[in-house]
Amino acid sequence: MNLLEGEKGRTYKIKSINLEHIVKRRLEILGMTENVDVFLLNKKKRGAVIIKVRGTRFAVGKEFAEGIEIGGDVDD
Amino acid sequence: MINTEDTLNVAFIGNPNCGKTTLFNAYTGANLKVANWPGVTVEKKEGKFNFQGNEFHLVDLPGLYSLTSYTMEEKLSRKYILKEDVDVIVDVADASSLERNLYLVLQLIELGKPVVLALNMMDIVEERGMEIDLHRLPEMLGIPVIPISARKRTGLNILMHAVEHHKNKTFDKIEHHHKNGNHIHNHHEEFAVVYSDDIEDKIDLIIERLKAKYPDMKNYRWYAIKFLEKDEEIIDLYTVSLDDIVDKNYEMEIIKQKYDFIEEVISEVLVNKDLKSASTDKVDSIFTHKIWGIPIFFGIMALVFFFTFTVGDYLKGYIESALTVFSELVAVFLNSIGASDFICSLITDGIISGVGGVITFLPNIFILFLALAFLEDSGYMSRVAYVMDGIMGKIGLSGRAFIPMLLGFGCTVPAVMASRTLENRKDRLRTILVTPFMSCSARLPIYVLLSEVFFEKYAMFAAYSMYIIGLVIAVIVALILSKIDRVKEINTLLIELPEYKSPNARTIFIYVWEKVKDYLTKAGTTIFAASVILWVLLNFGTEGFTGNMENSFGAIVGKFLVPVMAPLGLGYWQVIVSLISGIAAKEVVVSSMSVLFNIDNISSVEGMGRFSAILAENGFTAVNAYSLMLFCLLYIPCAATIATIKKETGSCKWALYSIILQFGLAWLVSFLFYQAALIL
CATH class of the missing domain: 3.40.50.300 (P-loop containing nucleotide triphosphate hydrolases)
Known part of the structure; x- marks a missing residue:
């Protein structure tokens, strides 16, 4: 499942990032490394999501959100 | 240095x-x-x-x-x-x-x-x-x-x-709990981050090669890490054959291991990590709401402009009174020292009415920048990027491109510079081309003056409509440009949403003071010079100093262009001269009008009365005034903007495109409006 398919208000773990190298690196520099917890704060029907990673909130556009594979709902 | x-x-x-x-x-x-x-x-x-x-x-x-x-x-x-x-x-x-x-x-x-x-x-x-x-x-x-x-x-x-x-000190001894372990690379007292054995092995090998080739280099470890990350700049600078060691790009692993260390640090130093107040999340649940987010944003902007016009106008009254007194005092003084008509005319009609006409709008501009500073410092600005992302996506731009556009309400120059945060060059160029349509504060005096003279109690709506029209045109132009560009690439939003905080008075003061200083400097330099040049062009003609502006150089140029502007309801040579001089800085349109129609203190009640009387004599009505406002909103950007576009895009081509696009659109929109108004 990718970030767009996640449910608002839940915490997941980043499994992999399937985006071009340059984007992947930018995301990792911001702390979105593999196995890190992401909390899905908000999402719009078509489009961007707001996540919290390592204590920081980010707005992430649709295309990037689709490329971020998540799994393992930590809340369960 | x-x-x-x-x-x-x-x-x-x-x-x-x-x-x-x-x-x-x-x-x-x-x-x-x-x-x-x-x-x-x-x-x-x-x-x-x-x-x-x-x-x-x-x-x-x-x-x-x-x-x-x-x-x-x-x-x-x-x-x-x-x-x-x-x-x-x-x-x-x-x-x-x-x-x-x-x-x-x-x-x-x-x-x-x-x-x-x-x-x-x-x-x-x-x-x-x-x-x-x-x-x-x-x-x-x-x-x-x-x-x-x-x-x-x-x-x-x-x-x-x-x-x-600590000016001469680089490292204190590091107290790390790994120090007694049997790690092959026992650097734990020297370096905060010690990487995994395979990476440390490679670092050691690279350092050896570097030492052999560059014996004077400082901090070999850093360069070694950069080689492992395949850092282009360092690779270009130092030619060492490392292909056998650097068999792939280790950047991702290095990032990951740094974050692993950070997690270790956090777990040891941070207590009550999750005990955060949820106030930002609560505010965000309203401000970034999927339905209410957009109306709230437009509401906030409406409020910003409401204050800009009402509070700004209230304060403006005081500056006008002060200016009237000042102008009279100067006239008395000049008479008392027996200055010639030439000097009196230059100082009172040229400089004081020109520069003064612009300075009276300082309160409006002050309030506008104050509001923008609040939006930026509170952390709301980046939420706007998220809220607008959907709409911006439809016109082929990311929500982030909206920030430069929003800053364009203040001044186009820093707004064009702010487009730098967009990674994609094509996105940047399109953002730069549409940003000048966001009505900047320099155009505000034009709207305030014309709408107060011609629209009386609807003045605020007339002025406010300019901002909406500017925004709509920016959106349409962006849409057309993205169709021409055939945008298919991903223009994706990625922006940090900082915690909300109450804005800091000092930061806001300095931000606003910088802008006010810029405005006053502009009044003292560009507008001063434009006023003097304009005065010269209007008081000198083919026969030298002339008392009658109708024979001046300015009038000759203005009259020559009347046929171009007549279909827009702007076929008045004085208006044309004002518009041309407005390219120096948009405020100059107002100062030029006061010089051209020979009205001191044009924004005072008496000044406006005379202004409207003079214009009415020539058949210039509310329809013409609105056409003029539209034209001012859209036409050629000011000299500073043109220069910034050239600098930011690195070519004259884009500055020229911008000039042609804006002049063409201004002419077309004003033409359509005026012709439609005539038929109705």
Whole structure:
């Protein structure tokens, strides 16, 4: 499942990032490394999501959100 | 660059939103020099600060998340820090989001220069019930850590004290719990981050090769890491054959291992990590709501303009009265010393009515910038990027492109520069082309004047409509441009949403003061010069000094262009001359009108009465006035904007496109409006 398919208000773990190298690196520099917890704060029907990673909130556009594979709902 | 014995060069660096500017301002006050880095349009701030008899030369570097060499800001900052004459680096970190901020800290430590970590926003950390072990943190990092609050101005002297004391020191001994382990690479007392064995093996091998080829290099370890990350700049600079060692790009692993270390640090130093107040989340649940987010944003903007017009106009009255008194005093004085008609006319009709006509709008501009400063400093601006992302996506731009457009309501020049945050060049170019349609504050005096004269009680709506029309046209143009470009690439939003905070009075004061100063400087220079030139063009003709403007050079040019502008309802040579002079700066349109129609204090009640009477005599009505407002909204950007577009895009081509596009659109829109109004 990718970030767009996640449910608002839940915490997941980043499994992999399937985006071009340059984007992947930018995301990792911001702390979105593999196995890190992401909390899905908000999402719009078509489009961007707001996540919290390592204590920081980010707005992430649709295309990037689709490329971020998540799994393992930590809340369960 | 100053580098005398007793001046200490201190570079301030930190993540965006870490409060670096507030801290920098706390030391230097409004007393700072803003310039551009050589060759690029990235802003550079410098200031001086005296501490215990020593002079500190402070440089504020751009806010960044990392020190790789991929963006202009990063390259610039890294190059600057690596230079010999930076004595101490002050890394400003937001203590309330320490985890992410530590990444840049680790990169800076690896550079091998003296680093002092300023742990900012400690007041917020306390408010939230979080605690940071300030004893353990410096032990693990090997650098001094000073808790401060730039907003509350605490810890500022201690920070400078630490800077002074660590100018020659790079590392303290690191107390790391791995030190007794049987790690092959036992660097745990030397380096904060020790990588996995395979990477450390490679670092050792690379250092060996580098030492053989470059015996004078400093900090081999840092260069070795850069080679493993395949850093283009370093590879270009140093030709060492390392293909057998660097078999792939280790950058991702290095990032990951740095974050692993950060997790270790956080687990040891941060207490009550999750006990955060949810106030930002609560506010965000309203401001970024999927339905209400957009109406709330438009409501806020409507409020901003409401205050700009009402409060601004109220204050404007006082400046006008003062100006009338001043103008009369000057006239009396000039008569008393027996100045010639020529001089009297130049000073009162040319300079005072020209420059004064623009200065009276200072309160409106002050309020507008005050509001923009609030939006930026509170953290709302980045939410706007999220809220507008859907709409912007439809016109082929990311929500982030909306920030430069929004800043365009203030001044187009910094707005065009702000487009720099967009990574994709085509996105940037399109954003730059549409930003001038966002009505800037210089155009405000034109709307205020014309709408108050012609629309009386609907004045505010008439002026407000300009902002809406500007926005709509920007959207349409962006849409058409994206169709021409056949945008298929991903223009994706990625932006940090900082915690909301109550705006800092000092930061806002300095921000607004900078803008007011710019406005006054412009009034004193560009507008002053334009007023004088205009006065000359209007008082001299083919037969020399002429009392009758109808025979002046200005009139000749204006009259020549009347046929072009007549279909727009703007076939008046005075209006045309005003518009031409408005290219120097848009405020000049107003000052020119006052010079051309010979009205002092044009924005006062009497001035407006005379203005409307003179125009009415010539058949210039509300319809013509609205057409003029539309034309002013859209036509050729001011000289400063044209120059900025040229600089930012690196070619005259785009500046020229912008001029043609805007003139064409202005003509077309005003033409359609005027012709439609005539039929109706």
